[in-house]
Amino acid sequence: MATLADRQTSLFLASALADVFRGVPTLAIGANSPIPAAAALLAQHREPSMRVSILGSPAHNPYTNGGGELFDYAAEGRLACFVLGALQIDGAGNLNLVSVGDYDQPTVRYPGSFGSGLLYYTVPRVVVFREDHSPRALVERVDFVSATGTSPPGVYRPGGPAYLVTGKAVFRFDREHAQFALQSVHPGHTLDEVMAATGFHFACADGVPAVTALPSEQDCRWLTGPIADALLGGYPEFARLLTGD
């Protein structure tokens, strides 16, 4: 059952994601991703020139060439930003969407890599989103590499991770050093807590870390009004959570 806390968390995470979408001309959200979808529409409310597409939502799907078009669009360099989830993320930015343990006899099996094998390589600003911020999710080294965080010189690699947004913090990804750097800790959480919950080493500036911004009142009006309405088709339960119905 949805609670007030769930609602606040959803509004907050949508705003945190929208913050890292800032300034991109084109943005796409995969299927089955309610919070990123809300965040994308919020980013578009903030910047009306942003072209947003949400897979699985006919009203926000501008593609007419079948299921392969998004990947063509990304491979051509036309897609500036995409959100990817993962079973495991490691400190080098590698993503695992497949399994834990031995690949042939896994202890945990996830659905699979979806489009990550191309999108993570070609979309300049990939935002990795995993609400569960725990050593189980954020690991030293992923058990299976669906897509690598960086590539050696000479490999065509215009894309890759730019941000990691979790339930506790926001990280930037430093491609040169192939590691995450803490950008902000969410309100109500501490740096110590983030360190304890993160299974990989990350860079961190000295002193008290920045606090992730809360959604503005305008953001909340958008999210609980027109954005919730827009999501009613694809995500009815989530839309009702946002409006508080």
Add this chain to the structure above:
Amino acid sequence: MATLADRQTSLFLASALADVFRGVPTLAIGANSPIPAAAALLAQHREPSMRVSILGSPAHNPYTNGGGELFDYAAEGRLACFVLGALQIDGAGNLNLVSVGDYDQPTVRYPGSFGSGLLYYTVPRVVVFREDHSPRALVERVDFVSATGTSPPGVYRPGGPAYLVTGKAVFRFDREHAQFALQSVHPGHTLDEVMAATGFHFACADGVPAVTALPSEQDCRWLTGPIADALLGGYPEFARLLTGD
């Protein structure tokens, strides 16, 4: 101005082409080819299960994936028969649709190779059609090879020339020996005349050559009736020639 002779010639050549289309499950005709288009529809009247497509005739164009689909269809091995014209044809079955003389400073320039660079290699039964049977058209060696008659072992080559139909004769192409063999001489023409008008060496059985069959009365009824009607959209002048209007 069209004459009775033009009409008889068109009916005859359509029938001669339809004869060499016999038995193919699928057949396509390129744009701007009135006699082959009539022949294709005649072949379909004779064998109603034949799938015929005529480029440029919406009513006989079953493709829905744009201008590239015919070539995909052929490359997949789905197209059994196609008709190609050429500026020059040589005794090894090479086609020239480009130019006479030096490529960079030609004395004659033709439109270009169209789809021959793929279709001649992938369509099992290509019928080369050139009404002008002269040493200018049927040459020892083409000046420019738009597509080769045969390929060396190891080259993917399911297709190639099967017949050459001219205003004087029908040749079969012998792939093993990479040469044409005379199949029949059209009524009113002689072997000597064909030999004199052919710039390349061809195989020829001993004795009097076979005579190309005339269209049947049924063929003529089809060609001057429903087929002429069907061609009215794409080839209005030619359709009127067939009906004798």
Add this chain to the structure above:
Amino acid sequence: MPESVPLDALVGRIRDGQSLAVPSDVGGVSMAATRALIRRGVRRLHLIGVPTSGLQADLLIGAGCVDLLEASAVSLAEHGVAPRFTDAIRSGAIQMRDATCPAVHAGLVAAEKGVPFMPIRGLIGSDLLRHRPDWQVIDNPLAAEPDPIVLIPAIRPDTVLFHAPLADRAGNVWVGMRRELMVMAHAARETLVTVERIVDTDLLADPQRAPAVVPSLYVSAVALAPKGAWPLALHGEYAADDECLRAYAKAARSAQGFRDWLDGYLG
């Protein structure tokens, strides 16, 4: 020209051991034919999810019809993991070829175009690539500098099976926005389609509909199957039956629960 045939005759064309390509759960899945296939007891399928699968794969796997699965993902979307798929992977009951969505599309496009492979960006350095010996890295022959790139071999399925809103009597099938179904039909040796409705008009003669029609040239057989995607959605026709899917996701957590649910579903 394809015939309109009864559903059992349609699935009768799919033989044990064949490769069978199917769309994702939102892309027009023929659940009607899936039921008929399971009833018939098809075996040893090489199932290809284009580019993913869900309920359909889970049912076929749970019913023991699948030897080899090739897909970018298998899940029940908002209803969670696909339990029979997950169980079969962990027990080793099926062989898995993990892919990534654009690689599945690339393989089908290669088949559609009659070429042996398509290049694709990405994948370099991944375990996806390491586990796919059929995917090969070459140095881009057209680049001045070293430029490794992956080649995906053509995927030419023995059979493609999907569900669409409508067909005409000649076997032309309107797929609307699901253009990947057209690529699949172009790529396959046989294309089998179930439809909501069969119309008496010529779909290719309708200038509005024709651009989204799979021509009968590529269609081997059509069967009428109203509500044929149920409990999945058919875009523009009906939504998914979420209650049914939720019940499935819960029941199929155990092998026995799956069998009971399947018995009810097969009717």
Add this chain to the structure above:
Amino acid sequence: MPESVPLDALVGRIRDGQSLAVPSDVGGVSMAATRALIRRGVRRLHLIGVPTSGLQADLLIGAGCVDLLEASAVSLAEHGVAPRFTDAIRSGAIQMRDATCPAVHAGLVAAEKGVPFMPIRGLIGSDLLRHRPDWQVIDNPLAAEPDPIVLIPAIRPDTVLFHAPLADRAGNVWVGMRRELMVMAHAARETLVTVERIVDTDLLADPQRAPAVVPSLYVSAVALAPKGAWPLALHGEYAADDECLRAYAKAARSAQGFRDWLDGYLG
């Protein structure tokens, strides 16, 4: 979001020396924009016929706008050879890259898919291949036996220009059966479109039309140009003006005849 702009503003986006891809004479040629381009005196174009061209190429060549032409063929179809093209080839006034239709399509598909090349069957042993150093033969890396195959590099035109029946206010363009126009738009850096009509409804919201719509994502500018393909045909809208084409074919046999005809056509 693309703007609807006046015709001169639309062609103003095409700069001297750019590559410009255009459809074949039956595929939706923007003759309105071609006239505006010639009036403006565009120079040094690298013109790409997809996969062929005709009147449009002949006019641009005759008017001195083209340096380099890439096409599978240039002709006036039933009206014979393209006289200014033929003359320019023989005099060496333009550089020619002879192609074959599927190679042009393959190059555009490679660009559409963001890959550096596409393989294609055929061509081996031809002079077409010999005169195209940009096309490269490799040994198919996925074959067990030697299997030479040609790679066609991606064709990514600076600009694609075509004429279509209709667009909406957001810049979505309906192309109907001319699917190659969609591939061209996907492949190009800029896509410029003239249309017969601009409608107030959302073409993407129309389930019948939407599958044949080039989304505004790919469209840089749209200009209204009724009868914009004249004297060529626009499929589903109007037939070719055969009398005008016949007159052109005759007049353009000489340079002076061409200039006189062009003066009249530019108006």
